[in-house]
Amino acid sequence: MTAHPRAEDGQAADGALPGAADAAPRPSETMLRLVHVAKRFGAVAAIDDVSLEVRRGEILGVIGRSGAGKSTLIRCLNGLEKPDSGRVEIQGRDIVPLGEGELRRVRGRIGMIFQHFNLLSAKTVADNVALPLKIAGWPRHQRRERVAALLQLVGLEAKASAYPAQLSGGQKQRVGIARALAADPALLLSDEATSALDPETTASILALLRDINRKLGLTIVLITHEMSVIRAIADRVVVLDHGRIAEEGDTAALFARPRTEITRRLLAPGEMPATGEAAESPGILPMGLAAAWAPGLDAVFRLTLAGGLAERPVLTDLAAATGAAPIILRAQASGVREAAATTILFAARDATPELIDRIERHLAAAGATVEILGYAQRSA
Ligand SMILES: Nc1ncnc2c1ncn2[C@@H]1O[C@H](COP(=O)(O)OP(=O)(O)OP(=O)(O)O)[C@@H](O)[C@H]1O
Numbered sequence: 001m002t003a004h005p006r007a008e009d010g011q012a013a014d015g016a017l018p019g020a021a022d023a024a025p026r027p028s029e030t031m032l033r034l035v036h037v038a039k040r041f042g043a044v045a046a047i048d049d050v051s052l053e054v055r056r057g058e059i060l061g062v063i064g065r066s067g068a069g070k071s072t073l074i075r076c077l078n079g080l081e082k083p084d085s086g087r088v089e090i091q092g093r094d095i096v097p098l099g100e101g102e103l104r105r106v107r108g109r110i111g112m113i114f115q116h117f118n119l120l121s122a123k124t125v126a127d128n129v130a131l132p133l134k135i136a137g138w139p140r141h142q143r144r145e146r147v148a149a150l151l152q153l154v155g156l157e158a159k160a161s162a163y164p165a166q167l168s169g170g171q172k173q174r175v176g177i178a179r180a181l182a183a184d185p186a187l188l189l190s191d192e193a194t195s196a197l198d199p200e201t202t203a204s205i206l207a208l209l210r211d212i213n214r215k216l217g218l219t220i221v222l223i224t225h226e227m228s229v230i231r232a233i234a235d236r237v238v239v240l241d242h243g244r245i246a247e248e249g250d251t252a253a254l255f256a257r258p259r260t261e262i263t264r265r266l267l268a269p270g271e272m273p274a275t276g277e278a279a280e281s282p283g284i285l286p287m288g289l290a291a292a293w294a295p296g297l298d299a300v301f302r303l304t305l306a307g308g309l310a311e312r313p314v315l316t317d318l319a320a321a322t323g324a325a326p327i328i329l330r331a332q333a334s335g336v337r338e339a340a341a342t343t344i345l346f347a348a349r350d351a352t353p354e355l356i357d358r359i360e361r362h363l364a365a366a367g368a369t370v371e372i373l374g375y376a377q378r379s380a
Pocket residue numbers: 041044045046064065066067068069070071072073225
């Protein structure tokens with residue numbers, strides 16, 4: 001458990017970051033254990049004999065199609081739903097038999113982030129983040145210090161006095177994350193937290209969650225219907241299907257060798273051949289390419305963004321720096337976490353040799369790998 005002083009313990013609380021005192025994860029420790037959990041709604045088995053374990057400091061991704069039982073599972077984890085049978089142990093304690101009062105205390109140690117952020121629109125960013133601390137009885141000046149530290153952690157110091165309506169989706173989710181961390185949670189549950197965000201913002205929120213996981217040793221369980229989210233962040237994956245675990249395992253192994261049809265189908269949408277195979281695969285390029293440049297043709301580039309670069313707005317920066325208006329033809333993510341790479345095929349309209357030169361220099365200077373695949377007639 002964290003050694004962070006808590007107001008409710010009658011000790012002096014300070015503004016230190018949650019869990020910072022014992023950030024180093026002890027991977028052998030079990031944070032969460034489900035034992036033969038089942039939950040029915042009438043004839044529907046929403047959760048059907050699910051057993052799983054999450055170690056402290058681990059990021060577990062739970063994926064499944066609509067109706068697979070993901071929301072029911074997460075509601076069982078925070079005590080909002082009582083299983084019909086089985087045990088839900090958080091740090092060794094079964095929460096299933098607990099009454100509402102005790103469950104509220106347990107929930108106080110579980111942070112939640114949501115698809116639609118669930119911020120209070122009439123409260124400022126700082127007041128939204130402070131809310132769990134207020135409920136836990138933290139004195140005002142200690143709340144202020146803690147909120148400042150949390151806003152710094154999520155990169156929103158400058159927005160403390162703003163209202164949610166004045167923020168972008170990504171900024172709102174950052175507030176949601178800061179609020180979820182306020183009460184020093186042992187566990188963070190993420191319910192489709194990036195589903196309402198565009199791909200670039202999704203990448204930055206996932207990077208933030210990964211960063212918090214590393215800095216604070218925080219255990220995270222996230223549910224999603226997107227394999228790309230799992231690939232970006234999860235250490236381990238559970239694939240749910242009709243309330244049952246269809247498959248589980250290490251993220252890289254599951255992506256490399258999916259054992260079940262349901263996992264293969266979840267992997268399929270938007271998947272393209274791995275980096276390097278893209279241009280050779282039939283049907284990948286939407287147009288016939290000429291090998292030689294001629295005035296008025298579009299230049300088609302293959303760009304590979306590895307590591308942290310995949311999380312940066314590289315094409316936006318390219319447009320600002322070179323005046324190119326890159327049009328994405330195809331994009332594909334490959335690898336997982338540190339080995340993650342994004343391959344993008346993009347066209348530059350009416351690309352003069354000077355513009356092509358500027359594009360290549362800019363991308364190379366940014367650390368990306370870029371090559372020209374050929375030249376094409378303008379498609380529209
Ligand atoms: N309160 C409820 N009453 C009746 N049936 C329910 C209830 N909650 C869930 N179900 C049913 O249980 C099954 C699992 O639902 P659940 O919402 O957990 O799935 P999910 O994977 O989260 O789906 P989605 O991605 O669409 O949110 C579904 O068949 C659903 O209709």
